[in-house]
Amino acid sequence: MVERRRTRNLISSRGKSSGDLLRHSYDFFIEGPIKYKDVRIGNDSNMVMIFKDKMSLLHTIRSMLSFILHFLMDIIRNILISFNLYFTQMKDVSGKIAFVTGAGGELGRSLALGLANLGVIVVIWDINQKETD
Numbered sequence: 001m002v003e004r005r006r007t008r009n010l011i012s013s014r015g016k017s018s019g020d021l022l023r024h025s026y027d028f029f030i031e032g033p034i035k036y037k038d039v040r041i042g043n044d045s046n047m048v049m050i051f052k053d054k055m056s057l058l059h060t061i062r063s064m065l066s067f068i069l070h071f072l073m074d075i076i077r078n079i080l081i082s083f084n085l086y087f088t089q090m091k092d093v094s095g096k097i098a099f100v101t102g103a104g105g106e107l108g109r110s111l112a113l114g115l116a117n118l119g120v121i122v123v124i125w126d127i128n129q130k131e132t133d
Contacts, residue, residue, distance in 0.1 A: 093119070094120065095120075095121070096120050097120070097121045098112075098121070099123045100125070101125050102125075103126050104126035104130075105126070108124070108126065112124050
């Protein structure tokens with residue numbers, strides 16, 4: 001059996017494509033998990049953390065900080081989008097014509113009534129003629 005060498009940069013995740021991630025997942029399921037060894041951190045012999053090496057600890061911390069940073073950036077971005085949507089003026093649609101299909105059902109009927117309340121000329125259509133009356 002040919003031994004494959006696993007190469008990955010433990011400090012930087014820049015330039016990783018989805019192919020790299022898929023290959024790593026494939027390696028994990030085919031070859032099994034990476035064998036870890038004990039690494040003593042600090043002078044206290046009771047504090048033993050299981051990592052591949054000290055660089056893997058740095059990689060784990062960097063990954064956690066990156067995740068938290070991206071999460072906070074997503075929250076800020078969504079708040080800014082919400083402000084943009086909240087303060088945008090609505091378009092005046094009074095006097096326009098709207099064609100609502102499926103107006104015999106609950107959703108189509110409520111949409112037609114909402115548009116009518118805004119002053120829109122509403123044309124309704126449904127397969128079931130009795131429901132539209």
